Amino acid sequence: MSDHRLKEALDTLKGSGVRITPQRHAVLEYLINSMSHPTADEIYKSLESKFPNMSVATVYNNLRVFREIGLVRELTYGDSSSRFDCNTTDHYHAICDHCGKIVDFHYPSLDEVESLAEQVTGFDVSNHRMEVYGTCEECKDKETQKH
Amino acid sequence: MSDHRLKEALDTLKGSGVRITPQRHAVLEYLINSMSHPTADEIYKSLESKFPNMSVATVYNNLRVFREIGLVRELTYGDSSSRFDCNTTDHYHAICDHCGKIVDFHYPSLDEVESLAEQVTGFDVSNHRMEVYGTCEECKDKETQKH
DNA sequence: TTATTAGATTAAAATCTTTATAAATAGTGT
DNA sequence: ACACTATTTATAAAGATTTTAATCTAATAA
Numbered sequence: 001m002s003d004h005r006l007k008e009a010l011d012t013l014k015g016s017g018v019r020i021t022p023q024r025h026a027v028l029e030y031l032i033n034s035m036s037h038p039t040a041d042e043i044y045k046s047l048e049s050k051f052p053n054m055s056v057a058t059v060y061n062n063l064r065v066f067r068e069i070g071l072v073r074e075l076t077y078g079d080s081s082s083r084f085d086c087n088t089t090d091h092y093h094a095i096c097d098h099c100g101k102i103v104d105f106h107y108p109s110l111d112e113v114e115s116l117a118e119q120v121t122g123f124d125v126s127n128h129r130m131e132v133y134g135t136c137e138e139c140k141d142k143e144t145q146k147h
Numbered sequence: 148m149s150d151h152r153l154k155e156a157l158d159t160l161k162g163s164g165v166r167i168t169p170q171r172h173a174v175l176e177y178l179i180n181s182m183s184h185p186t187a188d189e190i191y192k193s194l195e196s197k198f199p200n201m202s203v204a205t206v207y208n209n210l211r212v213f214r215e216i217g218l219v220r221e222l223t224y225g226d227s228s229s230r231f232d233c234n235t236t237d238h239y240h241a242i243c244d245h246c247g248k249i250v251d252f253h254y255p256s257l258d259e260v261e262s263l264a265e266q267v268t269g270f271d272v273s274n275h276r277m278e279v280y281g282t283c284e285e286c287k288d289k290e291t292q293k294h
Numbered sequence: 295t296t297a298t299t300a301g302a303t304t305a306a307a308a309t310c311t312t313t314a315t316a317a318a319t320a321g322t323g324t
Numbered sequence: 325a326c327a328c329t330a331t332t333t334a335t336a337a338a339g340a341t342t343t344t345a346a347t348c349t350a351a352t353a354a
Contacts, residue, residue: 019350021302041340055304060341062302076223080312081340092260094268105267110277113239113254117279120252121241125281130257132264134272166321168331188311202333207312209331227341228311298353308343319332324325 005032009071009086016069023047023054027062028071028086037075037083037093037102075102077131096136103136152179156218156233163216170194170201174209175218175233184222184230184240184249222249224278243283250283 009028013020026047031038038046044059063084066072072086075093079100087104094103114125135143156175160167173194178185185193191206210231213219219233224242234251241250261272282290 019301021349023303039340053304055306056340057305057342058303074225076225078221078223092264094264094270094272096270097273103268103270105264107260107263110257113277114279116254117239117241117252118281121250122284123241123243123250123279123281124287125241125279126244127281128277128279130260130275130277132261132270132272132275134265134270134274137269140271166330168320170332186311200333202335203311204313204334205332296354299351301348301350303348304346306344306346308341310339310341312338312340314337315335317333317335319330321330322328324327 012069012071018065018069023051023058024062024065026050027059028066031066031072031084031086037085039081039083041081043084093131094136095131095133096139097133098135098139101136101138159216159218165212165216170198170205171209171212173197174206175213178213178219178231178233184232186228186230188228190231240278241283242278242280243286244280245282245286248283248285 006029009032010020010025013024013028018024027043030043030046040056040059040063043063044054044056047054047059063072063074066084066086067074070088072084073088075083075085077083077095083102090109091104091106094105095101096103110128110130114128117123117128118125153176156179157167157172160171160175165171174190177190177193187203187206187210190210191201191203194201194206210219210221213233214221214231217235219231220235222230222232222240224230226247230249237256238251238253241252242248243250257275257277261275264270264275265272
């Protein structure tokens with residue numbers, strides 16, 4: 001089902017003149033099939049069996065390439081490592097303060113915020129990012145069970 | 148002019164039973180007077196002349212203390228180090244993609260986003276964060292001059 | 295086809311940020 | 325003054341990411 005998105009992503013790569021190596025293909029495929037937002041290390045570990053010789057630097061290098069051509073977004077939260085999201089359609093994230101889970105949700109794009117910010121700050125605004133923080137359902141349940 | 152905010156912050160510290168050491172005082176003062184959003188290392192370097200023996204761990208420790216009692220916010224963006232913001236009033240950030248400058252701006256709080264996210268994701272949402280990204284005025288000027 | 299070259303990968307070391315540890319110091323209350 | 329606790333310091337350690345240099349691969353040109 002995500003074959004289509006993978007093909008599209010590969011086309012974007014080709015269009016940018018980026019070589020499609022087996023490692024790149026694998027990282028991209030993993031990102032697209034992953035419903036979560038994996039860290040570089042998670043990707044590295046998951047592909048270890050398929051590519052026993054792959055270096056972690058390769059994962060980082062390729063994630064940078066993907067980011068630079070706009071194929072993936074790098075998400076930096078409080079925790080130590082970056083997470084990578086290849087869902088480039090407009091969406092926002094809900095993040096659980098307890099377990100770190102990230103859930104996507106949609107909301108009409110906040111274009112007004114961008115234009116107001118432009119007026120107030122003098123910036124040329126190109127995009128924005130938003131997250132809500134709180135407690136996910138599972139963690140809520142766990143809390144309730146304790147008491 | 149920021150004497151008032153400093154005094155307020157010191158009162159908050161006292162109220163939380165946190166000792167006001169010279170180092171803490173200095174870090175807090177620096178944060179309040181700084182209109183930017185400094186990194187731990189920037190704070191450390193700026194206070195080096197006043198406190199030649201201060202350890203960088205002290206800066207981190209105290210920033211954590213301040214964060215825990217809600218006196219400062221930790222901002223994590225794409226770049227490697229966290230930035231610290233002691234402006235706890237509700238505001239958002241505009242971040243320059245070129246030079247990294249951070250400018251504050253105000254916008255009516257996005258309460259609707261929080262409640263919609265709660266409905267869609269099942270989370271208990273406690274707060275949110277938003278930034279806009281683009282090019283600041285100075286960097287725009289530089290670009291124009293080039294051509 | 296073969297040689298050349300640019301790009302990509304690998305493995306290792308280096309760097310950078312942040313945290314942990316243990317000893318020294320300073321502050322507080324008795 | 326004494327004991328107790330919090331804080332600072334210096335150093336080491338951990339963890340994430342980047343850099344380096346060597347090697348390998350794939351595309352191109354002769």
